[in-house]
Amino acid sequence: MFDYELIQLILIKVIFAFLMVGAIMTMAGYSVLAERKVSAWMQGRVGPNRTVLPFVGHIPVVGSLLKGLGIFQPLADGLKFLFKEEIVPGHVNKFYYYLAPIVALVPALTTMTVLPFGEFVNAEGVTIPLILADLDIGILFVLAVSSLGVYGIVLAGWSSNSKYPFLGGIRSSAQMISYELAMGLSLLPVFLWVSEPGSTVSSLSLVEIVRSQQGSTWLLIIQPISALIFLIALFAETNRLPFDMPESETDLVGGFHTEYGSFKFGIFFVAEYAHIVIGSAIFTLLFLGGWNFLPWLDNPWGADWMGALIGTGWFIIKTISLIFFFIWVRWTLPRFRYDQVMDLGWTKLLPLALANLIFYIFVVTWLDQSNLNLP
Amino acid sequence: MAKTVVLDRKPLSFSERTYLPQIANGLKTTFSNMFKPKVTLQYPEEKPKIPQNYRGVPTLVKDPNGREKCVSCQLCEFVCPPKAIRITPGGVPEGEDDREHVEKAPEEFEINMLRCIYCGYCQEVCPEEAIFLQDEYSSSGYSREEMINNKAKLYELGGTLPDQHYKWDKKKKAEGQGNSH
Numbered sequence: 001m002f003d004y005e006l007i008q009l010i011l012i013k014v015i016f017a018f019l020m021v022g023a024i025m026t027m028a029g030y031s032v033l034a035e036r037k038v039s040a041w042m043q044g045r046v047g048p049n050r051t052v053l054p055f056v057g058h059i060p061v062v063g064s065l066l067k068g069l070g071i072f073q074p075l076a077d078g079l080k081f082l083f084k085e086e087i088v089p090g091h092v093n094k095f096y097y098y099l100a101p102i103v104a105l106v107p108a109l110t111t112m113t114v115l116p117f118g119e120f121v122n123a124e125g126v127t128i129p130l131i132l133a134d135l136d137i138g139i140l141f142v143l144a145v146s147s148l149g150v151y152g153i154v155l156a157g158w159s160s161n162s163k164y165p166f167l168g169g170i171r172s173s174a175q176m177i178s179y180e181l182a183m184g185l186s187l188l189p190v191f192l193w194v195s196e197p198g199s200t201v202s203s204l205s206l207v208e209i210v211r212s213q214q215g216s217t218w219l220l221i222i223q224p225i226s227a228l229i230f231l232i233a234l235f236a237e238t239n240r241l242p243f244d245m246p247e248s249e250t251d252l253v254g255g256f257h258t259e260y261g262s263f264k265f266g267i268f269f270v271a272e273y274a275h276i277v278i279g280s281a282i283f284t285l286l287f288l289g290g291w292n293f294l295p296w297l298d299n300p301w302g303a304d305w306m307g308a309l310i311g312t313g314w315f316i317i318k319t320i321s322l323i324f325f326f327i328w329v330r331w332t333l334p335r336f337r338y339d340q341v342m343d344l345g346w347t348k349l350l351p352l353a354l355a356n357l358i359f360y361i362f363v364v365t366w367l368d369q370s371n372l373n374l375p
Numbered sequence: 376m377a378k379t380v381v382l383d384r385k386p387l388s389f390s391e392r393t394y395l396p397q398i399a400n401g402l403k404t405t406f407s408n409m410f411k412p413k414v415t416l417q418y419p420e421e422k423p424k425i426p427q428n429y430r431g432v433p434t435l436v437k438d439p440n441g442r443e444k445c446v447s448c449q450l451c452e453f454v455c456p457p458k459a460i461r462i463t464p465g466g467v468p469e470g471e472d473d474r475e476h477v478e479k480a481p482e483e484f485e486i487n488m489l490r491c492i493y494c495g496y497c498q499e500v501c502p503e504e505a506i507f508l509q510d511e512y513s514s515s516g517y518s519r520e521e522m523i524n525n526k527a528k529l530y531e532l533g534g535t536l537p538d539q540h541y542k543w544d545k546k547k548k549a550e551g552q553g554n555s556h
């Protein structure tokens with residue numbers, strides 16, 4: 001009656017999913033720590049260095065090192081959010097007020113299903129990508145779902161029923177819409193390039209695009225302009241400085257989450273960092289060769305499970321460096337004014353993305369014709 | 376009248392208008408900052424260096440012979456703007472040989488640190504150089520009573536400061552010569 005293979009498959013996927021959520025959430029938590037530490041270092045401070053677990057702190061060298069690096073700080077921060085008093089202001093629209101943080105977090109966690117992080121060849125010689133769901137339309141799915149995250153912010157701004165969150169929500173939606181266009185357009189040439197006739201892959205899948213970069217150059221080198229536009233749009237989509245319009249502490253108090261406290265605020269906070277983690281991962285997959293070693297070099301590790309582990313580690317290292325880049329930019333640049341953000345999005349990035357697309361259409365067509373010896 | 380010269384602003388070059396070189400420059404600066412020495416003081420373990428003439432908590436001091444200098448003239452009590460000082464005057468206990476010739480000494484001396492504004496008037500007005508605002512800057516307690524420094528506490532905080540006059544030595548000498556005033 002029961003299809004045991006199916007149950008086994010589902011069970012494995014569920015375990016995988018839990019592992020993945022755990023990994024991404026941990027990374028999000030530790031990005032918060034990294035943010036605090038890196039900002040501190042850049043400003044000549046030392047950052048969080050007091051939190052410590054009992055016993056662990058007494059281990060001679062390691063304990064004090066971990067304490068100095070603030071390794072236990074995210075634990076303390078999380079517990080703090082958990083145990084704070086839940087305050088719901090009287091003037092909010094309760095239903096949407098509770099819904100907003102969930103709506104903000106869910107898309108961030110959903111996009112990770114199509115996020116590959118390695119692949120290995122099993123005993124039968126079949127290459128299996130390490131991914132929850134290998135969709136053919138991977139990148140479309142990511143773009144579609146991640147832009148749903150803005151609903152969380154808009155809902156939070158609107159249901160709070162107070163002016164600063166409202167302004168934050170409006171700004172956020174305007175910004176998302178403007179940069180979504182440039183983001184999508186910057187990705188088209190990338191997929192044109194990898195899907196040209198005669199090449200082996202022709203798909204929107206994230207796995208295929210990483211495979212196309214195996215042993216050849218990274219797409220960052222072939223398409224620097226696309227990468228630049230995508231990166232800028234990514235900053236805007238994840239609401240990072242210099243585009244952190246929905247928050248902009250100096251003019252909007254706390255922005256869209258002004259009326260939120262305790263754990264609901266914590267969820268917003270984690271969602272924001274989960275977006276950054278996933279955004280960095282996607283940039284790595286698209287432009288930095290995913291789990292492949294260096295441009296023009298074959299992977300020095302094998303294709304078995306050991307090699308897959310090393311490849312995954314390499315992928316995570318790349319992602320973490322990109323997260324560091326996000327943090328680094330945040331503590332370097334001031335915030336754009338709201339109209340400047342709109343101006344940059346519509347009058348600079350969008351035309352540039354279009355020009356870039358047209359340029360690569362010509363290049364790809366020319367390459368195809370010379371490849372296929374068409375007249 | 377001074378002439379105002381309006382300088383023409385140079386139009387931005389293309390690379391300047393993309394912002395990118397400037398951003399790269401900024402990133403370079405912040406990155407190099409990461410490896411500079413830190414300026415943080417790990418406060419409770421490390422204490423800042425207190426400069427001379429700092430006006431900290433007011434304290435009572437003794438002279439190098441270990442005598443208390445205050446004669447409970449109550450001038451400081453009178454001058455203290457927020458009325459933080461409360462003095463109960465008293466005499467010197469009988470039988471204390473080297474202090475007997477001093478007319479008075481405070482029986483109790485209280486400074487309420489919740490009222491004190493660290494103005495330093497008490498130090499300025501004291502004719503005996505007995506009260507000083509020294510380098511102690513952190514006073515804390517769990518109750519209002521704890522924040523009132525009594526005489527013992529004030530002497531403990533104050534300690535001994537160098538003295539230029541040894542007034543009471545001089546006075547005792549004069550007394551020995553039959554000329555106490």
Ligand code: SF4
Binds near residue numbers: 444450502503505
């Ligand atoms: S501290 Fe100075 S001013 Fe105050 S009572 Fe004593 S001698 Fe007088």
Ligand code: SF4
Binds near residue numbers: 494
């Ligand atoms: S420092 Fe000023 S306020 Fe404080 S006890 Fe002396 S006179 Fe009073």
